[in-house]
Amino acid sequence: MDIRKRLENDLNTAVSRLRQMGGAVAVEELPGAIGDNSPFADEVDGIQACGDREIGFATRELLVERVNRLSAALERLNDGEYGICVECEEPISPARLRAMPEVQTCVRCQDRIERLGRQFEPVGVDALGDDD
Ligand SMILES: [Zn+2]
Numbered sequence: 001m002d003i004r005k006r007l008e009n010d011l012n013t014a015v016s017r018l019r020q021m022g023g024a025v026a027v028e029e030l031p032g033a034i035g036d037n038s039p040f041a042d043e044v045d046g047i048q049a050c051g052d053r054e055i056g057f058a059t060r061e062l063l064v065e066r067v068n069r070l071s072a073a074l075e076r077l078n079d080g081e082y083g084i085c086v087e088c089e090e091p092i093s094p095a096r097l098r099a100m101p102e103v104q105t106c107v108r109c110q111d112r113i114e115r116l117g118r119q120f121e122p123v124g125v126d127a128l129g130d131d132d
Contacts, residue, residue, distance in 0.1 A: 011070040018063050069102040
């Protein structure tokens with residue numbers, strides 16, 4: 001499995017999708033990969049329900065996050081830390097990495113994080129595979 005190719009490919013796809021969504025965005029917004037302990041920023045709170053527009057924002061938000069995760073994963077690959085959970089430092093299962101090469105936490109930690117972040121349910125997850 002050539003994980004680097006896969007990551008670079010996914011990164012390119014995510015970045016070009018962001019560009020298509022009308023942002024010169026993306027790369028300038030990258031907050032220096034990881035090192036930021038607050039994955040769920042408060043800025044989203046300001047967005048009120050507003051139909052398609054909200055979905056657009058949410059999708060874009062998800063793409064930005066994906067770009068961040070993918071570039072962080074590439075960095076970890078360069079550092080030889082790829083595949084290690086950033087929370088508990090246990091190896092992440094290969095099956096999980098195949099399914100989502102950009103993950104940086106094991107299933108247990110991801111589960112915990114999702115429980116903590118439940119108030120921030122991404123709206124546009126399902127829309128990602130479905131251009132409209
Ligand atoms: Zn973990």
